[in-house]
Amino acid sequence: MSDSDGRRGATRRGFIKGALAAGAGAASAGAAGAEAGDPAITELQPWMRAFGPGVDASPYGLPSEHESHVRRRYVEWLRPDTISAVNFTPIHQLDGIITPNGLCFERHHSGVALIDPGRHRLMINGLVDTPLVFTMEDLKRFPRENRIYFLECAANSGMEWRGPQLNGCQFTHGMIHNLMYTGIPLRHVLDEAGLKPGAKWLLAESADAAAMTRSIPLEKALDDCLLAFAMNGEALRPEQGYPLRLVVPGWEGNMWIKWLRRIEVGDRPWHQREETSKYTDLLGDGRTRRFTFEMDAKSVITSPSPQAPITHGPGPTIITGIAWSGRGTIARVDVTLDGGVNWHTARLSGPSFDKSLHRFYFEFDWDGRPMLLQSRAIDSTGYVQPTKDALRAVRGVSSGYHNNGIQTWAIDSEGRAENVEIS
Amino acid sequence: MSRFRDLAALSLGVILAASAAFAQQGGKLGLGRPASPDELAAWDIDVRPDGLGLPEGRGDVLTGEELYTGLCAACHGDFGEGTGRLPALAGGEGTLTDEFPVKTVGSFWPYLSTVWDYVHRTMPYGNSQSLSDDEVYALTAYILYLNDLVDEDFVLTRENLPAIRLPNEGGFIPDDRAGTELPAFSAEPCMENCKDRVEITARAGALDVTPEAEER
Numbered sequence: 001m002s003d004s005d006g007r008r009g010a011t012r013r014g015f016i017k018g019a020l021a022a023g024a025g026a027a028s029a030g031a032a033g034a035e036a037g038d039p040a041i042t043e044l045q046p047w048m049r050a051f052g053p054g055v056d057a058s059p060y061g062l063p064s065e066h067e068s069h070v071r072r073r074y075v076e077w078l079r080p081d082t083i084s085a086v087n088f089t090p091i092h093q094l095d096g097i098i099t100p101n102g103l104c105f106e107r108h109h110s111g112v113a114l115i116d117p118g119r120h121r122l123m124i125n126g127l128v129d130t131p132l133v134f135t136m137e138d139l140k141r142f143p144r145e146n147r148i149y150f151l152e153c154a155a156n157s158g159m160e161w162r163g164p165q166l167n168g169c170q171f172t173h174g175m176i177h178n179l180m181y182t183g184i185p186l187r188h189v190l191d192e193a194g195l196k197p198g199a200k201w202l203l204a205e206s207a208d209a210a211a212m213t214r215s216i217p218l219e220k221a222l223d224d225c226l227l228a229f230a231m232n233g234e235a236l237r238p239e240q241g242y243p244l245r246l247v248v249p250g251w252e253g254n255m256w257i258k259w260l261r262r263i264e265v266g267d268r269p270w271h272q273r274e275e276t277s278k279y280t281d282l283l284g285d286g287r288t289r290r291f292t293f294e295m296d297a298k299s300v301i302t303s304p305s306p307q308a309p310i311t312h313g314p315g316p317t318i319i320t321g322i323a324w325s326g327r328g329t330i331a332r333v334d335v336t337l338d339g340g341v342n343w344h345t346a347r348l349s350g351p352s353f354d355k356s357l358h359r360f361y362f363e364f365d366w367d368g369r370p371m372l373l374q375s376r377a378i379d380s381t382g383y384v385q386p387t388k389d390a391l392r393a394v395r396g397v398s399s400g401y402h403n404n405g406i407q408t409w410a411i412d413s414e415g416r417a418e419n420v421e422i423s
Numbered sequence: 424m425s426r427f428r429d430l431a432a433l434s435l436g437v438i439l440a441a442s443a444a445f446a447q448q449g450g451k452l453g454l455g456r457p458a459s460p461d462e463l464a465a466w467d468i469d470v471r472p473d474g475l476g477l478p479e480g481r482g483d484v485l486t487g488e489e490l491y492t493g494l495c496a497a498c499h500g501d502f503g504e505g506t507g508r509l510p511a512l513a514g515g516e517g518t519l520t521d522e523f524p525v526k527t528v529g530s531f532w533p534y535l536s537t538v539w540d541y542v543h544r545t546m547p548y549g550n551s552q553s554l555s556d557d558e559v560y561a562l563t564a565y566i567l568y569l570n571d572l573v574d575e576d577f578v579l580t581r582e583n584l585p586a587i588r589l590p591n592e593g594g595f596i597p598d599d600r601a602g603t604e605l606p607a608f609s610a611e612p613c614m615e616n617c618k619d620r621v622e623i624t625a626r627a628g629a630l631d632v633t634p635e636a637e638e639r
């Protein structure tokens with residue numbers, strides 16, 4: 001994996017080998033002497049002797065340098081360039097349910113717009129009594145709400161429709177993040193402009209060079225959409241839409257327009273490029289589903305996984321992962337060690353919010369034999385995450401989007417994991 | 424005096440609480456200001472299949488070809504066949520049920536208005552909104568021509584655009600998961616002895632396309 005992980009792994013392995021050798025030596029030579037103590041204890045470490053950096057050495061704090069391998073990663077062959085491209089959240093290295101701001105995957109169509117908030121405006125036009133323009137300052141005077149939601153790209157796991165491709169849940173499932181948003185209910189701003197009779201759809205538009213647009217049913221907008229200006233308590237990051245993004249809970253990430261500059265109200269959808277050429281689901285019979293907004297319930301084991309192998313050998317072992325549903329909360333997650341012959345209900349830990357990530361754990365005593373690991377989410381509507389083959393039976397293999405099938409990791413006796421499919 | 428101040432403070436508090444409640448109930452806070460006609464004209468650029476939003480203008484295939492050769496062909500290919508990983512704009516008819524479908528304006532897109540709208544808002548890539556309305560009509564006409572949907576003497580206008588049908592318009596259906604999938608995927612799942620045997624049928628390792636594989 002990374003340098004620092006590799007070094008740590010090597011040291012740990014070296015230590016185990018050393019201990020074994022010492023044990024063997026002790027066995028052959030009798031009680032020839034006590035084992036040497038752990039140098040982490042017997043030797044004075046630099047941080048035990050001298051001062052560290054003072055207060056304010058890093059006015060905006062950063063993770064330990066030993067965590068520098070925890071970062072977003074990019075798959076070069078996926079997209080023609082880095083301007084209209086995607087990178088992935090390192091979900092195999094995260095725990096809990098909240099994604100740190102700097103690790104949220106990025107998907108842009110014209111790079112990251114670098115917007116001066118003083119010159120950012122939100123316009124509401126179309127079927128309204130009065131088309132209005134708001135500054136960021138205006139928007140922050142509406143009553144605010146704090147809510148935690150996952151955002152999943154409709155193309156998450158999309159590369160896996162035809163079969164296993166990428167060895168790592170960062171790549172197979174990393175187009176997701178889960179944040180606390182602070183923002184104002186979209187309905188307040190629509191009320192301010194006054195909806196005209198006949199209003200049924202909205203068009204949301206971004207201020208970057210892609211001028212990204214999506215049609216959204218008015219019903220959803222009035223229900224739970226937010227105009228968000230903060231993520232996890234601080235201003236949105238530029239790559240997440242600073243200074244303003246639309247939050248469309250439970251629905252595909254592309255609809256959560258970043259750098260939001262305009263909302264038009266209309267009586268029917270616009271059929272823009274991102275809801276015709278893209279983000280539509282081609283079925284095996286040649287027909288194509290459109291406006292497949294909701295994200296189906298899904299889960300994945302994040303550790304162990306190909307980028308996060310078991311390094312400790314047999315004994316107490318923890319399986320952990322994330323589960324989510326665009327239709328509610330997660331009621332239950334089951335885990336199998338034997339490729340789906342027998343299932344065990346995992347333990348959910350942490351708050352369970354509507355349309356938010358849930359964290360699950362399954363603790364067991366690994367005997368060191370190979371395993372076929374899977375997780376299966378069941379949401380509050382009773383929907384059970386299907387196998388990939390069950391999805392293919394309905395949708396074919398050219399869908400590209402909305403792949404929520406059960407993921408399998410094959411674990412070998414060394415604890416290494418591989419992305420596989422099973423019968 | 425002091426009692427008067429208290430009273431004023433009290434009534435101010437009442438007003439604030441009342442207006443917050445008002446906002447919750449869908450009233451108005453008086454925030455924002457009306458958009459001016461030139462502001463609306465600058466930003467309201469979207470176009471719908473029924474033609475709503477299309478500006479006055481026209482463009483012919485041959486003008487479109489000239490523009491396309493200079494501004495688009497380097498990325499999308501001389502005949503709209505695409506280059507490298509950059510998208511094709513033509514071809515692919517009849518491939519939607521193939522193992523590897525080719526989705527283009529001609530083979531897949533349901534509406535021509537989307538071509539006009541998208542080219543106008545964000546092409547050429549890296550120089551968004553640099554084309555005049557007539558140029559966008561001409562380029563859209565040329566993309567139709569590349570897909571064998573019009574002849575070379577064709578002229579596209581605001582008036583005739585909404586009437587032009589693309590071949591795959593009828594290929595799109597609404598999201599039907601509620602009927603086709605949700606009931607099927609909502610049965611109580613098996614917990615014990617669910618299968619007789621399990622075999623690995625495919626492995627990602629066989630492909631070796633994961634980045635930083637050497638580091639793992």
